[in-house]
Amino acid sequence: xxxxRQRTANLAxxxxxLAGVTALLQGPAFWLGQLVVxxxxxxxAFQYLADLDPRGVPIESLAMPMVATxxxxxxxxxxxxxxxxxxxxxxxxxxIAVTLLVEAPRCRRPSTSGACSCxxxxxxxxxxxxxxx
Numbered sequence: 001x002x003x004x005r006q007r008t009a010n011l012a013x014x015x016x017x018l019a020g021v022t023a024l025l026q027g028p029a030f031w032l033g034q035l036v037v038x039x040x041x042x043x044x045a046f047q048y049l050a051d052l053d054p055r056g057v058p059i060e061s062l063a064m065p066m067v068a069t070x071x072x073x074x075x076x077x078x079x080x081x082x083x084x085x086x087x088x089x090x091x092x093x094x095x096i097a098v099t100l101l102v103e104a105p106r107c108r109r110p111s112t113s114g115a116c117s118c119x120x121x122x123x124x125x126x127x128x129x130x131x132x133x
Contacts, residue, residue: 012097023076041069064099
């Protein structure tokens with residue numbers, strides 16, 4: 001099974017590619033492409049977050065990744081093709097990945113040793129690390 005980082009990177013790369021292609025469109029096709037980008041981001045983020053926490057995904061957790069992808073495609077569209085275009089898409093990829101990681105639950109379940117399984121041991125005693133329910 002893939003790790004959380006690999007899944008985050010795969011989803012971010014796919015969304016950046018989609019945003020980059022959409023940014024090359026002109027006129028009404030660009031706005032239709034933006035709708036596709038936002039829908040793909042919502043679907044991908046929902047699947048990503050649902051796999052991490054099967055208890056359910058709050059709908060507001062999808063907003064930040066959708067806005068990040070929308071902004072990446074919009075800014076790349078404003079700049080146009082060129083060397084800065086690649087930098088914007090790279091920065092957008094980092095932004096998308098960070099928003100996905102921020103929205104992911106910090107920990108799904110406590111380990112048997114009392115340490116949180118997804119954070120370093122220095123943060124393991126934090127109450128926010130423990131699973132609810």
